[in-house]
Amino acid sequence: MHVRADQRFPIQIELNGRQREGLAEPRMQLCDFLRHELGTTGVHVGCEHGVCGACTVLVDGVASRSCLMLAVQAHERRVDTVESLSRDNIMNDLQQAFSRHHALQCGFCTAGILMSCVEFLERVPSPDETQVRDMLSGHLCRCTGYTGMVRAVLEVAQQRQVTLVENNNDV
Structure with missing residues (x-):
């Protein structure tokens, strides 16, 4: 199957306890998908090489660099960001x-x-x-x-x- 670089695919994830869906191109990084497609701005992008750790999220409970993971790899997985830590605007x-x-x-x-x-x-x-x-x-x-x-x-x-x-x- 030939996939165009600009083709977008539906991605479904459980984000911070809620089912969310968005569209991602095959090469879109998870950090960009979370920020730009789903509006999760707590994910910060620093080096884009997995060195700085600013983009770290939990994927199925494991700390993962979201700049090193493609959005399509997160399809049907659980992703938690810093926004998941506080409840009712009260910090954990x-x-x-x-x-x-x-x-x-x-x-x-x-x-x-x-x-x-x-x-x-x-x-x-x-x-x-x-x-x-x-x-x-x-x-x-x-x-x-x-x-x-x-x-x-x-x-x-x-x-x-x-x-x-x-x-x-x-x-």
Whole structure:
């Protein structure tokens, strides 16, 4: 089958818990599809080479560089962006910790970093500082350094563990 480069195909995804559909050319990057076709502006595009991490989203729960993935590859998959983190305009615990620890300045890279942190804390619920720094090494931030980010992630991990223990004691 011959596909023209300008031909557009319907793409269906579960975006932040809602079924969404749009059209994408075969070579359209997922980040561009999310931003320009679906209006999800929390996805930022930095290097377009997968190096900076600003475009990181969760695809089926796995942190993925949306600049390295084609929109057609996301068809019928679950995609979560930074917009999925807050509920009713209330930031989640990780976003609040980033704010408390001054882990952001310009905010350009923050969305991608937050999404990597979400996936990381699912896999590693009780990380140490070295593990957090290793995870963050996949992101480039020119504004803040990483100390505030490390403190925020460690704080959230500790708070979640305390909550887990308290909930288990209530059972």
